[in-house]
Amino acid sequence: MTTVQVREVVEQLVAAGQWKPGGPEVLVVLDAGYDAPRIAHLLSDLPVEILGRLRSDRxxxxxxxxxxxxxxxxxxxxxxxxxxxxxxxxxxxxxxxxxxxxxxxxxxxxxxxxxxxxxxxxxxxxxxxxxxxxxxxxxxxx
Incomplete structure (x- = not known):
């Protein structure tokens, strides 16, 4: 569900001209409850950079x-x-x-x-x- 929502927001930013090729990637910040590596993999085709907090026992x-x-x-x-x-x-x-x-x-x-x-x-x-x-x-x- 998270990747679907993030994908929609990023696609809306691109469609509205708020992001253009060559611009900095859209920063997506996640808390420790999210699987940042999995989300990064699923969104690898988008201009995003994933920043996720990892659990201290990782x-x-x-x-x-x-x-x-x-x-x-x-x-x-x-x-x-x-x-x-x-x-x-x-x-x-x-x-x-x-x-x-x-x-x-x-x-x-x-x-x-x-x-x-x-x-x-x-x-x-x-x-x-x-x-x-x-x-x-x-x-x-x-």
Missing amino acids: VMRRPAPPQVYDPKGGRPPKHGGEFVFGDRVTWGTQQAVTATDTRLYGKATAQAWDRLHPRLTRRVAWLNHDGPLPIASCRCHW
């Missing part, structure tokens, strides 16, 4: 490591190591960090890791997906 995957010849054979991995939101040891080095002083809360720091992706499974939203499950690249900010 686990993401890093990109697959470079393929190395293995004489034993086998399929190369699709995913790299885990990035566990609740475990700083798994975070590694961030690609960007910024800090600012706020009037009410003191220093606020934002860190970003690029090319993380959720490891999708054929449950719930992806149960009836035809073909291999996509690898949706994400930028995670903490």
Whole structure:
């Protein structure tokens, strides 16, 4: 239902001339109750950027490591190591960090890791997906 509604709004913006090719993508902001990777996949044909809050117990995957010849054979991995939101040891080095002083809360720091992706499974939203499950690249900010 959410993707149907967002699709209608974006199509109305395009029809009204509020968005034109070459312009910035329409930013769609979602709370943690929405499956942001699934919504991004379903709206991939539209000029949208999905920004979703993820649950603090979520686990993401890093990109697959470079393929190395293995004489034993086998399929190369699709995913790299885990990035566990609740475990700083798994975070590694961030690609960007910024800090600012706020009037009410003191220093606020934002860190970003690029090319993380959720490891999708054929449950719930992806149960009836035809073909291999996509690898949706994400930028995670903490």
